[in-house]
Amino acid sequence: MDQIPVKNVSSTIQSKIYVREMHGFFQKLRTWSLWALMLSYFITPWINLGDRQAILFDLPARQFHIFNVTFWPQDFILLSWILIISAVGLFTITNFAGRIWCGYTCPQSAWSFIFMWIEERIEGSRNQRIKLDKAKMSATKLRKKAIKHSAWLVVAFWTGLSFVGYFTPIRTLLPDVLTLDAGSWALFWIGFFTVATYLNAGWLREKVCLHMCPYARFQSVMYDADTFAVAYDFNRGEPRGKRSKKVKEDSDVKQLGDCIDCSLCVQVCPTGIDIRDGLQYQCIGCALCIDACDSIMEKIDKPKGLIRYATENELEGKKTHLLRPRLFGYASMLLVMFGVLFYSISSRPSLELHVERERGRLYQMTARDTVQNGYTLKFINMSQAPHNYQIVVDGIEGIQVIGRTEFSLDVNEIRELPINLEIDPYKFKLESSRNDIEFIIRDMDTNEEVLREESRFIAPRV
Numbered sequence: 001m002d003q004i005p006v007k008n009v010s011s012t013i014q015s016k017i018y019v020r021e022m023h024g025f026f027q028k029l030r031t032w033s034l035w036a037l038m039l040s041y042f043i044t045p046w047i048n049l050g051d052r053q054a055i056l057f058d059l060p061a062r063q064f065h066i067f068n069v070t071f072w073p074q075d076f077i078l079l080s081w082i083l084i085i086s087a088v089g090l091f092t093i094t095n096f097a098g099r100i101w102c103g104y105t106c107p108q109s110a111w112s113f114i115f116m117w118i119e120e121r122i123e124g125s126r127n128q129r130i131k132l133d134k135a136k137m138s139a140t141k142l143r144k145k146a147i148k149h150s151a152w153l154v155v156a157f158w159t160g161l162s163f164v165g166y167f168t169p170i171r172t173l174l175p176d177v178l179t180l181d182a183g184s185w186a187l188f189w190i191g192f193f194t195v196a197t198y199l200n201a202g203w204l205r206e207k208v209c210l211h212m213c214p215y216a217r218f219q220s221v222m223y224d225a226d227t228f229a230v231a232y233d234f235n236r237g238e239p240r241g242k243r244s245k246k247v248k249e250d251s252d253v254k255q256l257g258d259c260i261d262c263s264l265c266v267q268v269c270p271t272g273i274d275i276r277d278g279l280q281y282q283c284i285g286c287a288l289c290i291d292a293c294d295s296i297m298e299k300i301d302k303p304k305g306l307i308r309y310a311t312e313n314e315l316e317g318k319k320t321h322l323l324r325p326r327l328f329g330y331a332s333m334l335l336v337m338f339g340v341l342f343y344s345i346s347s348r349p350s351l352e353l354h355v356e357r358e359r360g361r362l363y364q365m366t367a368r369d370t371v372q373n374g375y376t377l378k379f380i381n382m383s384q385a386p387h388n389y390q391i392v393v394d395g396i397e398g399i400q401v402i403g404r405t406e407f408s409l410d411v412n413e414i415r416e417l418p419i420n421l422e423i424d425p426y427k428f429k430l431e432s433s434r435n436d437i438e439f440i441i442r443d444m445d446t447n448e449e450v451l452r453e454e455s456r457f458i459a460p461r462v
Contacts (some may be wrong), residue, residue: 016133017206019116020126020267024291030103034110041107042158045165057167063412068384069345070412074352078344085337090215092330094222097309098229102215103286108208111159111201112270115152122148126267152202153194160193206271209284216281225312226321230285232259232276232307233315240276243300258302265289265307275307350383351409355439355455362458370424371459372402377417377439381409388444393421395437396457398428406444421457430459 047054049067056065064071064079071079093101102109123129123144135141164186165173176182177190200208209216223229237259259276266274268288273280275289293307311320358374366372381387391405403419421437423430435457441450 017270017272018126018130018267019270020264020292021120022268022288022291022295024288024294026287027291030286030288031113033104034113037105037107037110038114042162045162045170053169053171055166056169059167065412070382070384072352072380072382075348078341081337081341081344085334085341088330088334088337091222092327092334094219095224095227095327095330097285098223098227099215099219099283099285102209102213102284106284108200108213109270109284109286111155111197112205114155115201115205116270118151118155119148122151149202152198156194156197156201157190159197160190163193164189206282209271210282220281224324224326225318226324226327228309228311229279230275230283230287230290230307231279231310231312231315232265233305233310234276235315237276237306258297258300258306260296260300262296264292264296268292348382349451350381351387351389351441351450352380352382353439353441353451353453354378355453357455363460365460366422368424369426370422372420372422373457373459374418374420375455377419379407379409379413379415379417381411381413384411386410389450390442390444391417391419392440392442393437394440396423396428396430396435399423399437399457423457423459425459433459433461435459 044055045053052065054065054067056063058065062073064075090101119129123132132141132144161174161177162170164170168186173182173186177187182190204212237257239255239257240259240261241256242260242262243256263274265276266272266289268291269275270286270288271282271284273282275283287309290307290309294304297304297306313320354377356376356378358376362373364372364374377391379389386409388406388408391401391407393399393401400422401419402422404417405419407415407417409415437455437457439453439455441452442448443450
């Protein structure tokens with residue numbers, strides 16, 4: 001069997017970790033989830049809805065397009081709400097099943113996975129990589145290292161390009177980058193994320209999880225005795241000891257636990273820890289050690305599950321409580337927040353209006369002895385369809401609109417429309433110099449009232 005003895009856990013964590021490739025149920029599950037995450041990241045910028053990119057964070061236009069929904073600066077509270085929901089969702093998942101987010105869906109794990117997959121295909125198995133690194137520089141070593149790092153840089157570059165493609169239409173960005181016609185900021189951010197991906201996934205890897213990610217430090221606050229986590233069954237596995245499958249009657253062998261101390265669970269661990277030392281903050285819950293241990297149990301005719309997802313209560317022979325106050329509280333809070341978010345998005349007005357009075361003067365007297373007030377109406381079509389609208393003013397008898405009262409707005413269009421309101425103060429007596437009015441916007445296609453916006457009409461006392 002392809003084994004390398006493990007000397008010391010602390011030294012293993014500090015030195016370079018050579019992760020051994022492992023196959024099994026959890027590794028398949030992890031592979032599919034990480035590939036799905038990466039493919040969605042790379043493919044999504046290329047998806048169009050009509051003539052617009054499906055997901056586009058258009059900073060110059062201050063519009064965040066997420067499929068059929070467009071968020072504006074005034075919707076920032078909704079984006080903040082989404083981030084809060086994500087945090088509460090992470091708390092809920094962690095309280096139920098530990099750090100499965102880290103092992104199965106974390107971007108750091110996803111990109112480290114693809115970089116390790118490339119490394120395995122180019123430099124060989126774990127033992128071959130160790131020997132290659134210890135060997136003196138040669139043509140073969142230089143060739144393998146050059147191919148590996150070139151492949152890493154290609155993936156890193158495509159990662160940076162895709163990231164910028166969420167902020168700049170990627171169908172125009174790619175040819176501009178290839179012809180060096182892209183803007184300086186676009187090139188800077190592509191280069192920045194290329195270097196960041198190359199370093200994080202290629203060189204730092206587990207060090208990001210151990211020393212840079214804050215989640216590893218406060219996860220224990222969300223654990224309890226009923227949280228499922230990758231755990232070693234101490235009662236079943238100890239005392240450890242090597243034995244031969246052929247020797248079953250030896251008294252010393254009968255006294256040993258199921259763990260044969262093969263160290264395979266350490267060799268496959270992305271963070272280089274020994275799960276047999278108990279739950280540690282470095283464990284990302286990827287379950288590779290479970291697949292490794294199960295493969296050994298099959299070979300020595302022992303039941304699987306020496307290392308498994310288990311709770312503290314289960315390992316101590318107690319009952320595991322799936323429904324418990326903390327988990328119920330997290331889940332309830334999450335459902336309520338989702339409901340508030342969906343209601344807020346679905347009930348957003350399709351049209352937004354801001355009314356600004358003309359600056360510099362309160363009113364204007366015309367040659368016909370009428371009073372005029374100037375306004376600027378700023379419209380934002382927040383729906384995903386064009387509309388035809390009509391402006392009506394209410395609040396003062398006899399007031400007239402001077403200017404356009406009918407207009408059209410395209411999808412996500414912003415338009416400023418200057419208009420004047422006029423009234424004959426002698427014919428239509430005004431009760432005050434400050435009069436409340438309302439701008440009423442009607443949809444000309446359905447003749448329905450869309451919104452009302454209050455303002456003031458200023459006139460001299462007559």
